Amino acid sequence: MLEEELLYILALQRVKGIGDINAKKLISHCGSAKNVLNEKKSKISKINGIGENTLQFLSDKNNLKAAEKELNYIKNNNIETLYFLNDNYPKKLKHCIDAPILLFKDGTFNLENRPxxxxxxxxxxxxxxxxxxxxxxxxxxxxxxxxxxxxxxxxxxxxxxxxxxxxxxxxxxxxxxxxxxxxxxxxxxxxxxxxxxxxxxxxxxxxxxxxxxxxxxxxxxxxxxxxxxxxxxxxxxxxxxxxxxxxxxxxxxxxxxxxxxxxxxxxxxxxxxxxxxxxxxxxxxxxxxLNWDLESKTPVPIQKQLFVELDEKEQQIYDFLLKDGKQLLDAISLNCNLPIYQTTTILFNLEMKGVVKPLPGKLFEAI
Missing domain, CATH: 3.40.50.450 (Rossmann fold)
Structure with a gap:
């Protein structure tokens, strides 16, 4: 998407009180977000659902100034933008009448051809x-x-x-x-x-x-x-x-x-x-x-991994839970002589490795 096009889409998205449904209606009528913001009030006022307040907000030049700042953030932080008329926009979401005209994506995922x-x-x-x-x-x-x-x-x-x-x-x-x-x-x-x-x-x-x-x-x-x-x-x-x-x-x-x-x-x-x-x-x-492919994919039993590599502190916490059973976060930190913030991180790593699970009330136990 061209920077200028994205700039005007951002500015339109920022217009007070317009909403995604009316924004799409305006884009459909005018052809683009830039055309919407540059169109004469007399023509836009004829569009069903567009009142006098909306017309005033559309002409506010502060929307473009704010959009410039947001555009700089997007470029400087490698944020991907998903515009509702572009191919990278989530296909199912595109069919929802009130779906956003623009989404911001921070990550590596690909939504194509995936359930x-x-x-x-x-x-x-x-x-x-x-x-x-x-x-x-x-x-x-x-x-x-x-x-x-x-x-x-x-x-x-x-x-x-x-x-x-x-x-x-x-x-x-x-x-x-x-x-x-x-x-x-x-x-x-x-x-x-x-x-x-x-x-x-x-x-x-x-x-x-x-x-x-x-x-x-x-x-x-x-x-x-x-x-x-x-x-x-x-x-x-x-x-x-x-x-x-x-x-x-x-x-x-x-x-x-x-x-x-x-x-x-x-x-x-x-x-x-x-x-x-x-x-x-x-x-x-x-x-x-959902009629997912049942014939080619036969569920297999999930077995706990028998050998998991743990570092010294992970092993220390795991051994403590294995010996003493369910324990509170504070108790784990105290008995293992580790600060709370470090204990929290280690417990999360142990969860990811499938050897510890959290319980209600900030309790944890070895699996």
């Missing part, structure tokens, strides 16, 4: 949800899907970590710009995410997290994939909104059932009861429903 599924759920994941998520993604590894989620607490980060553990591409869709990481405790996963996927967002690099951003983020999570999986959810929550968005896009939605007395199964059970999601009890349910 893509989104995995979402509660931020307060239980051991039941975590075990299902890890097993489900491990079972899917044979089909080499791209795993998409929102990089938040709970089900999101569990799905990303399970994908990394099984050497699958995983994409975190952010509700803010690349200069911020939310939650901050997930900064330790950023490097590994870049090696095996990366991040997408439609927010500019210095856009901060706002509550309303989550809804915008969720439409990308739902629209980019062929199916959305709800692992656990209370009877209200963002994952149920994502399920509704996916249904509005005519995408497959799956929910993991649970006991009627479990608060974080109520949302999933209700989706299934109201026929808003298909029941999901294993990877096989998804594979059969």
């Amino acid at each position: 893509i599924i989104s995995v979402v759920g509660t931020r307060k994941i239980t051991s039941y949800g975590r075990d299902f998520c890890e097993r489900f993604i491990a079972e899917l590894a044979l089909y080499n899907p791209i795993i998409v989620s929102g990089f938040a607490y709970g089900v999101d980060i569990c799905a990303h970590k399970a994908a990394l553990k099984n050497e699958l591409t995983t994409i975190g869709v952010l509700a803010h710009g690349f200069e911020e990481i939310y939650p901050k405790s997930h900064k330790k996963y950023v490097s590994e995410m870049h090696k095996n996927g990366g991040f997408l967002t439609d927010f500019w690099h210095n856009d901060v997290l706002l509550r309303e951003n989550f809804l915008k983020r969720n439409r990308i999570v739902a629209g980019i994939s062929e199916a959305t999986i709800i692992i656990e959810s209370a009877n209200k929550g963002g994952s149920l909104v994502t399920a509704d968005i996916a249904n509005s896009y005519s995408r497959d939605v799956f929910a993991v059932p649970g006991r009627t007395t479990d608060s974080f199964s109520k949302g999933c059970n209700d989706l299934i009861k109201r026929n808003k999601a298909a029941i999901l009890t294993s990877a096989k349910d998804l594979v059969e429903m």
